[in-house]
Amino acid sequence: MRERTILLITLLGLGLLAVGVAVVVVVEPLPEIATVEAQLLSQGLKIFFGIAAVVFLGVEGLLVFASVRGHLQGKSQAQVSSGLEMVWIGLPAVLVAVIVIYSVNLLSDIEAPASDAMVVTVTARQFEWEFYYVDAAVSSDTLVLPVGKPVELLFTSADVIHSFWVPAFGEKIDAVPDMVTSLTVTPLKTGIFRGVCAELCGAGHETMQADVLIQDPAVFEAWLTSSR
Ligand SMILES: [Cu+2]
Known part of the structure; x- marks a missing residue:
């Protein structure tokens, strides 16, 4: 059972990674790109959409997985370990910090005045x-x-x-x-x-x-x- 769960979570992780990469490669957020700045903006938006897709599908997937497993095991209430709590507090915090740093860098690249303009x-x-x-x-x-x-x-x-x-x-x-x-x-x-x-x-x-x-x-x- 334990091995099957690990395999399932690994497959789910790989599937989510594939969805994230597919969103980044396929979805073009801007209708058309005419400037270097628009290209940078488009790259940023693609990465944000990719992360959002992985987070959304990951959370929904785990929710369904936990509900089904809890139902099959006949448990009416989830039991939460403090280790798991640390993961769902720590992971979003790290993710948001990465997005903030990336956004600030991207914005300063886009808004940087050119000396020979x-x-x-x-x-x-x-x-x-x-x-x-x-x-x-x-x-x-x-x-x-x-x-x-x-x-x-x-x-x-x-x-x-x-x-x-x-x-x-x-x-x-x-x-x-x-x-x-x-x-x-x-x-x-x-x-x-x-x-x-x-x-x-x-x-x-x-x-x-x-x-x-x-x-x-x-x-x-x-x-x-x-x-x-
Ligand atoms: Cu006007």
């Missing part, structure tokens, strides 16, 4: 965005970015609170009057990525698109020069 100031107003390329002194109503170069976007608002959200960036940031908020992005691939204002900002809010055009560096430089 191109600076673009963004002014939001009802119901449009204005992008200003500081070094080139160029204004644009569309955000155009080159692949591979880190960009620091500095947001403010001319009227009410708006929110810049491009799902493929994995991040969302508010544009607030009299305040500057920042977002660093490093584009990974070319394309047009849909974006919107994600804060209800008035009777034209739904028209406030924020699409981003990511181009090859040479094409971007040509655009920037021709916009001067």
Whole structure:
């Protein structure tokens, strides 16, 4: 009986490990990934979902196992050893500590400002965005970015609170009057990525698109020069 229990728990553990790895490999939490930061975020989310799947299935599995075994043995009440108590207090504590340390590191990687970043100031107003390329002194109503170069976007608002959200960036940031908020992005691939204002900002809010055009560096430089 004891050997069978050990075998069962070992099989359960291996099965859970397989589920965790499958979740991490298969489930893609973001709809699309256009930046290095979104890729880091996606990796983090996959690991959290993998851990959550293992914990959920493990706890439910043990619950069913204990209920069935207790029922078969005719016990109406569980008897708990203090060793087992230590395990179910200690294991979650270690797990949460690991997740906290990993999250803090991940967040500081994502938010780390790049020293060679191109600076673009963004002014939001009802119901449009204005992008200003500081070094080139160029204004644009569309955000155009080159692949591979880190960009620091500095947001403010001319009227009410708006929110810049491009799902493929994995991040969302508010544009607030009299305040500057920042977002660093490093584009990974070319394309047009849909974006919107994600804060209800008035009777034209739904028209406030924020699409981003990511181009090859040479094409971007040509655009920037021709916009001067
Ligand atoms: Cu808005």
